[in-house]
Amino acid sequence: MFENLIGQPAAGLLAEDIASKRLPPSILFSGPSASGKLTCAIELARVLSCEKGGSWTCTCASCLRHKELAHPDLLIAGPKDSILEIRAAAAAFIANRTPATRYLFLRSVRKLSLRFHPSLSDRDDSKFAKALPLLADLEERLEELSPSRPLPEDGAELEKCVKGVVGIAEKLETDCLWDSMPVAQVRNAAAWSRLSPSGRTKVLVVEGADRMQESARNAFLKVLEEPPANAVFILTTSRRGAIMPTILSRVRTYAFIERDSQSVAEVVSRVFRADPAGIDNLTNFFYRFLPVQPDTITAAAALFVDLVLKQAIDSGRRPLPGLRGAVSSVLSEPDSLADLGIPQIVSMLNKCKPGIVWHLFLSSVAGFMRKALASGGADARETSIFARWTASIRKALDSVDIYNINPVSALEMLSLEMREAC
Numbered sequence: 001m002f003e004n005l006i007g008q009p010a011a012g013l014l015a016e017d018i019a020s021k022r023l024p025p026s027i028l029f030s031g032p033s034a035s036g037k038l039t040c041a042i043e044l045a046r047v048l049s050c051e052k053g054g055s056w057t058c059t060c061a062s063c064l065r066h067k068e069l070a071h072p073d074l075l076i077a078g079p080k081d082s083i084l085e086i087r088a089a090a091a092a093f094i095a096n097r098t099p100a101t102r103y104l105f106l107r108s109v110r111k112l113s114l115r116f117h118p119s120l121s122d123r124d125d126s127k128f129a130k131a132l133p134l135l136a137d138l139e140e141r142l143e144e145l146s147p148s149r150p151l152p153e154d155g156a157e158l159e160k161c162v163k164g165v166v167g168i169a170e171k172l173e174t175d176c177l178w179d180s181m182p183v184a185q186v187r188n189a190a191a192w193s194r195l196s197p198s199g200r201t202k203v204l205v206v207e208g209a210d211r212m213q214e215s216a217r218n219a220f221l222k223v224l225e226e227p228p229a230n231a232v233f234i235l236t237t238s239r240r241g242a243i244m245p246t247i248l249s250r251v252r253t254y255a256f257i258e259r260d261s262q263s264v265a266e267v268v269s270r271v272f273r274a275d276p277a278g279i280d281n282l283t284n285f286f287y288r289f290l291p292v293q294p295d296t297i298t299a300a301a302a303l304f305v306d307l308v309l310k311q312a313i314d315s316g317r318r319p320l321p322g323l324r325g326a327v328s329s330v331l332s333e334p335d336s337l338a339d340l341g342i343p344q345i346v347s348m349l350n351k352c353k354p355g356i357v358w359h360l361f362l363s364s365v366a367g368f369m370r371k372a373l374a375s376g377g378a379d380a381r382e383t384s385i386f387a388r389w390t391a392s393i394r395k396a397l398d399s400v401d402i403y404n405i406n407p408v409s410a411l412e413m414l415s416l417e418m419r420e421a422c
């Protein structure tokens with residue numbers, strides 16, 4: 001068991017706890033992003049449901065359903081940036097039409113679509129209502145790729161089908177996914193976990209457990225205080241310190257470690273069938289599948305900061321030499337003369353879709369402030385301006401993520417606030 005969990009000591013601890021029947025009903029997987037926490041949670045669900053001892057190669061009915069992430073005893077909830085992994089898996093599948101890459105792709109999509117399981121959401125939840133037609137379309141397309149069916153002979157036909165699935169997944173993630181688990185979902189998940197399992201154990205995975213809002217956290221705490229007999233809860237987080245102590249006291253933590261370069265290379269070559277040369281961490285590997293390349297995101301951030309600085313000077317504010325220096329190192333002279341407006345900057349960024357592009361863009365804007373501070377070029381006045389800007393950037397992040405403001409309006413608001421703070 002846990003053979004697919006590359007380079008993580010937590011796998012050995014879990015296997016020991018299962019063997020000695022000491023696995024607690026509530027578990028926290030804590031560690032950096034892309035360290036295999038969800039992979040491990042899904043594998044644990046398979047092992048706990050297996051009818052024949054949980055061996056990696058088991059082909060019992062339960063394991064086969066888990067392998068496709070289509071087991072009725074598994075639910076996944078919580079926020080997630082899945083789309084780059086889905087794109088990476090799609091590329092592996094299109095280039096290598098093997099059973100392993102087919103499963104890789106199907107599982108990557110189901111890791112997202114399971115979050116919209118009808119047992120979790122209320123039909124009057126607007127995000128869920130919006131997701132329903134997309135999910136119906138997605139299921140129909142996934143059916144064509146089901147391991148029980150032969151693949152289309154024609155490579156182009158397969159590629160079209162895979163790309164169709166990726167397109168729907170992207171819409172689901174961008175337009176319908178919750179930023180944190182709503183309290184109604186916690187209640188629904190609790191009700192689900194109290195029903196008898198169809199096999200041996202029900203498993204609920206909650207990703208980004210640190211991002212739960214207060215009402216959801218409290219509801220979840222109640223569930224953890226009286227765990228149902230045949231259910232296991234697995235929370236995941238990359239920020240253990242942000243989880244309520246009362247929740248922490250009810251879970252056993254299994255720590256995941258940052259992958260070393262050998263384990264990164266193994267995941268890239270063995271799982272995603274790609275060349276690991278030059279890849280030092282998995283996040284950078286997934287960035288290869290961004291619709292906008294990281295260099296373009298940095299350039300767009302520099303253009304935005306440049307625009308704010310120009311507007312500030314036009315409205316009579318004093319220059320910010322430290323930041324000007326940091327931005328100039330990225331912008332070439334013709335760029336800074338380009339006078340791009342905010343709509344053009346957003347267009348450069350593929351309209352900030354998928355959502356990860358928006359995050360990377362804003363973190364790149366913040367990166368210029370850090371660079372100015374690190375270079376020693378920013379004085380006390382600039383430093384205090386940066387503190388106010390950081391709060392505005394945080395607000396801009398949420399306004400798109402949580403309140404669905406379009407990125408052009410959010411950036412216009414941000415540029416105004418930044419200028420005012422100068």
Ligand SMILES: [Zn+2]
Nearest residue numbers: 050058060063
């Ligand atoms: Zn089995």
